Amino acid sequence: MNHASLTIDPALALSEVDPRLYGSFVEHMGRCVYTGIYEPGHPQADERGFRRDVSALVRELGVPLLRYPGGNFVSGYTWEDGIGPRAERPRRLDLAWRSIETNQVGVDEFIGWAASVGSVPMMAVNLGTRGVDAARHLVEYCNHPSGTYLSDLRRANGSADPYGVKLWCLGNEMDGPWQIGHKTAYEYGRLAAETAKAMRRVDPAIELSACGSSHARMPTFGSWEATVLAETYDLVDYVSLHSYYEERAGDRGSFLASAVDLDRFIEAVVATCDHVRAVGRHRKRINLAVDEWNVWYQSRFAGEENLDWDEAPRLIEDTYSVTDAVVVGDLLISLLRHADRVKIGCLAQLVNVIAPIRTEPGGPAWRQASFHPFALTSRHGRGSVLRTQVDSPVYETAAHGEVPVLDAVAVAGADPSAVTLFAVNRDQHQEMVVDLDLRALPALATGEHVAVFDDDPDAVNTAAQPDRVTPRRRDDVKVADRRATVVLPPLSWSMLRLRGGAA
Numbered sequence: 001m002n003h004a005s006l007t008i009d010p011a012l013a014l015s016e017v018d019p020r021l022y023g024s025f026v027e028h029m030g031r032c033v034y035t036g037i038y039e040p041g042h043p044q045a046d047e048r049g050f051r052r053d054v055s056a057l058v059r060e061l062g063v064p065l066l067r068y069p070g071g072n073f074v075s076g077y078t079w080e081d082g083i084g085p086r087a088e089r090p091r092r093l094d095l096a097w098r099s100i101e102t103n104q105v106g107v108d109e110f111i112g113w114a115a116s117v118g119s120v121p122m123m124a125v126n127l128g129t130r131g132v133d134a135a136r137h138l139v140e141y142c143n144h145p146s147g148t149y150l151s152d153l154r155r156a157n158g159s160a161d162p163y164g165v166k167l168w169c170l171g172n173e174m175d176g177p178w179q180i181g182h183k184t185a186y187e188y189g190r191l192a193a194e195t196a197k198a199m200r201r202v203d204p205a206i207e208l209s210a211c212g213s214s215h216a217r218m219p220t221f222g223s224w225e226a227t228v229l230a231e232t233y234d235l236v237d238y239v240s241l242h243s244y245y246e247e248r249a250g251d252r253g254s255f256l257a258s259a260v261d262l263d264r265f266i267e268a269v270v271a272t273c274d275h276v277r278a279v280g281r282h283r284k285r286i287n288l289a290v291d292e293w294n295v296w297y298q299s300r301f302a303g304e305e306n307l308d309w310d311e312a313p314r315l316i317e318d319t320y321s322v323t324d325a326v327v328v329g330d331l332l333i334s335l336l337r338h339a340d341r342v343k344i345g346c347l348a349q350l351v352n353v354i355a356p357i358r359t360e361p362g363g364p365a366w367r368q369a370s371f372h373p374f375a376l377t378s379r380h381g382r383g384s385v386l387r388t389q390v391d392s393p394v395y396e397t398a399a400h401g402e403v404p405v406l407d408a409v410a411v412a413g414a415d416p417s418a419v420t421l422f423a424v425n426r427d428q429h430q431e432m433v434v435d436l437d438l439r440a441l442p443a444l445a446t447g448e449h450v451a452v453f454d455d456d457p458d459a460v461n462t463a464a465q466p467d468r469v470t471p472r473r474r475d476d477v478k479v480a481d482r483r484a485t486v487v488l489p490p491l492s493w494s495m496l497r498l499r500g501g502a503a
Helices: 052-061 072-076 107-116 132-143 149-156 185-202 223-235 252-256 258-280 322-337 371-380
Strands: 002-016 023-025 065-068 092-094 099-101 120-125 167-170 207-210 238-245 287-295 342-348 357-359 365-367 384-391 394-397 401-404 406-412 418-425 432-437 446-452 483-488 492-499
Touching: 002 406, 002 418, 023 287, 052 357, 052 365, 052 371, 065 107, 065 342, 107 120, 107 132, 120 132, 132 149, 132 167, 132 185, 167 185, 185 207, 185 223, 207 223, 223 238, 223 258, 238 258, 238 342, 252 258, 252 322, 252 394, 258 287, 258 322, 287 322, 322 342, 322 371, 322 406, 322 418, 322 446, 322 492, 371 446, 371 492, 418 432, 446 483, 483 492
Parallel strands: 002 432, 023 065, 023 342, 065 120, 120 167, 167 207, 207 238, 238 287, 287 342
Antiparallel strands: 002 384, 092 099, 357 365, 384 406, 394 401, 406 418, 418 492, 432 483, 446 492
């Protein structure tokens, strides 16, 4: 049995958590939209064609922000195709995912649905095949009250009030040669700067995110961010980063430490942003939008070039295990640990496509194993992130070197006598006894311990067994002499909710 210690001190607050850290992502890809959130004729479809069962799960998941409509899809998207009478909307080839786009869901439908599930959009504009004009026109359509062609067109399409879309992405993964309209850093930086100027003239209140590197292994990583920010620094508020992880054959130890890699990625991008700030003598700080992250088994994907043209094909519908859920929970710990600079996060994606929610056409919707750590962290990880001092045994990994067995972060909510601790035991075989030093929190007396784990770390939820993996209640936490001891199961994600008084 491993032993570790952890000290929590509310005086060492790191940052308030921006609720948008718990966002997700809806792309016109595979079955995320069609037969995912939207399926007219389904027994659970509402009057607009959206599935009530899926909407209920999205509310339970707790995603206040939804990035839309892509992703690679946006770099070839004509947003005007998705407005107006549905019968008149064109069917288009989506070159990003070799699919046929029916345009039955567009800007108006998505924003209305997002509001119904308690979310606001993070709208992406096409800087691959389009540019300044299409972007400024979309802002006008969404946010201008009335009295112009585009604002009155929105009103004619059924939305009298402006949407007030606050957050906008200036393209998607423009550093990637796979991207339609791929550009060099300088080419993209100049286009992003001019697009940002025009968009802000339409609505000065918007926030803008520039494309950072698609992942940390890109050959242009670091230099891309520096070049783009040199052109856009005073015009944008965030720079994006995308990061996906998968278990490589025979190396579960490295996979369980994926959050170490995310930590390093975030810290490298922060360093680059601050370097550009210093060189350019800028006053503001650029924050980060980790607007694509998840576990994704990319090695199982045959590649879009091998797909047949089809409507809503089944693409990258990974089934997530307990092990995957633990990694997702740990990646959330990493995002919280950097909440001073990471203000936006988008779990990619929301439904079916590498998603916490799965559906079958005409059939059920269910929670994947990864749903549970995300939903619990979103619900209880609001407030102020506290610095935690962790003393843990370590182990050696092939991908990340020496890493701690215990990973943890603490969040203090509005109630000064309550703290929530999120923790991962990366050991695949042994329990971990954790001694909690709570001397700086004298009001704490008790708490509950909920964990995601299983005797079979490869256990999954399916349509036939939708509750095979669920959070389990562990022994309650008892505080004595301002200390407590908890036992974390092997290969597990845990949430400890500590409070004063009776449980």
